[in-house]
Amino acid sequence: MASRLDYRAPLDYRDAMKNQTFVNHPPPVEVPADNRPLVAPIYQSVKFSFDDTAETSSHLRGQRAGFYYSRTSNPTLRQLELSLARLQGRDECLLVGSGVATIAAVSLALCKQGDHVLAFVESYGPTRYLVQHLLAKFGVSHTLLSIEDRDGIERVLSQTETRLALFESPTNPVTKIADIEHLTAHAGRTGCLTVMDNTFAGFHNHGGFAVDIFLHSLTKYASGHGDVMGGAIIARSELIARMRKDIVSMGPTLDPHAAFLIQRGMRTYFLRYERQCANALAVSRFLQQHPRVRRVFYPGLETHPQHALAKRQMSDFGTVVSFELDGGLKEGSRMADALQYFSIAASLGSAESLVVPPQLLGGQDYTPEQRAASLIGPGTVRLSIGIEDVADLISDLAQALDKAFA
Numbered sequence: 001m002a003s004r005l006d007y008r009a010p011l012d013y014r015d016a017m018k019n020q021t022f023v024n025h026p027p028p029v030e031v032p033a034d035n036r037p038l039v040a041p042i043y044q045s046v047k048f049s050f051d052d053t054a055e056t057s058s059h060l061r062g063q064r065a066g067f068y069y070s071r072t073s074n075p076t077l078r079q080l081e082l083s084l085a086r087l088q089g090r091d092e093c094l095l096v097g098s099g100v101a102t103i104a105a106v107s108l109a110l111c112k113q114g115d116h117v118l119a120f121v122e123s124y125g126p127t128r129y130l131v132q133h134l135l136a137k138f139g140v141s142h143t144l145l146s147i148e149d150r151d152g153i154e155r156v157l158s159q160t161e162t163r164l165a166l167f168e169s170p171t172n173p174v175t176k177i178a179d180i181e182h183l184t185a186h187a188g189r190t191g192c193l194t195v196m197d198n199t200f201a202g203f204h205n206h207g208g209f210a211v212d213i214f215l216h217s218l219t220k221y222a223s224g225h226g227d228v229m230g231g232a233i234i235a236r237s238e239l240i241a242r243m244r245k246d247i248v249s250m251g252p253t254l255d256p257h258a259a260f261l262i263q264r265g266m267r268t269y270f271l272r273y274e275r276q277c278a279n280a281l282a283v284s285r286f287l288q289q290h291p292r293v294r295r296v297f298y299p300g301l302e303t304h305p306q307h308a309l310a311k312r313q314m315s316d317f318g319t320v321v322s323f324e325l326d327g328g329l330k331e332g333s334r335m336a337d338a339l340q341y342f343s344i345a346a347s348l349g350s351a352e353s354l355v356v357p358p359q360l361l362g363g364q365d366y367t368p369e370q371r372a373a374s375l376i377g378p379g380t381v382r383l384s385i386g387i388e389d390v391a392d393l394i395s396d397l398a399q400a401l402d403k404a405f406a
C-alpha cells in the first residue's frame, strides 16, 4: 500500500487534492523494474519514508534496510562509499563534505582529553593546524616529527602512549615518501592507530599496508574536474562503526549532488591518473636537465632519494612535481606569471595543470628547524600536472623559465 506521503501514490488519490496540496505530492513516474537507468539517479532527497510507524521504528533500530535522513545515509552516497572502499581495499567508507573534514572528524571521533597524537612537519598545513590548535584546545597533546625521522618515530611510539599517527605520502610539496611498513609496525605494537591521508597517492595505492584508516580529499583526483568538494574516510567496518555516531553527529555530510558528480568523475579516475603520472614524469625529466633548475622533487625520478622506497610502495608516483629554481621569490613569481597553460591556484589532481609559486606555498608557521626539514626554500615551485598534451606543458615551462631569468 502506498503511504500518504509517497510520491508514487496512485494518481486517482490526487484527484481530490486542491492544487496547493497537489504541488507537494507530485504525480508518480514509474520506471519498470526491468528498465534500469545506466547511470544511477541522484537521490536528492533529505527524507525517506516507510509506510508506517512500525516499519520506521524497525529501521531506526537497525532491524530493516532502508534510508531515513540524508545526514545519516543516502543511496547516492552509499554507491560512492561502496566503490571507494573497494578501490582502497577496505570494507567500509564514510563520506563527508571535504578532505579537511575527514581529518577533523576522525581526530575528534577517536581522541579524548589526555591523549597524544603523532603528526609530521611535512603534513598538509590545515592538518598541522588541527593537531596543533583544535586538538590542543581539547587537551590532546602532540609530537611533530619529520616523516624521515625513523629513530624519532620509534622513540615516540615506544615511550609515549599515542592514540593516532597521522601521516601522508608523498608529502606536499616536496614529495617525501613515508616508510609505511616501518610506521605501521611500530604503531601496531603499541596500539596506536595509523591514519594515512592518501590523497596524493590515490585509492589504488597503499591498500596492501596495515594502515588502519585512509583519508582522501575527493576534491582532487576523484572528482577530477575541480568543480566539487568531498572527503572519504575508509577503514575496516569495526573502526567506521566506532566513529560513525560521533561523526554523523558533527554533521559534515556530503550533498547527494556532490556525490553524484564525484561518482561520475570516478569513471575516468584511472585514465586521468595514468596520463597525469606519465605527464608528470616527462615534465620532471625536462626540469631535471634545465640549467636554471637546481633540484627536482618527483618520486618517479631515479635521482629522488627515496625512489626505491616509492617503487616498493606505489604502482605509480603521483602527479605533483616540485622543483628548486636557481633563484628565489622574484624568479619564482616571474616564472608563474609567465606560464600560459598552468593557472596559479591552490589544490591539485584535476584535469588541468596548476602552479604554486614560492610566495604561496604554505609553511609560514614553521620554526627554522621545521622549515629546514620541510625542504621548502625561497625558490621552491609546485606544479600539479594535468592531462594536457605534455609537449605543450614542456614548451610552456621552457618559455616561462626563460622569462624568469631574462
Ligand SMILES: Cc1ncc(COP(=O)(O)O)c(C=O)c1O
Residues within 6 Å of the ligand: 098, 099, 100, 101, 124, 168, 172, 197, 199, 200, 216, 217, 218, 219, 220, 229, 230, 231, 347, 348
Ligand atoms: C593532502 C591533502 N589532504 C587534504 C586536503 C584537503 O582537501 P579539501 O580541500 O577537500 O578539504 C588537501 C588539499 O589540498 C591535501 O592536499
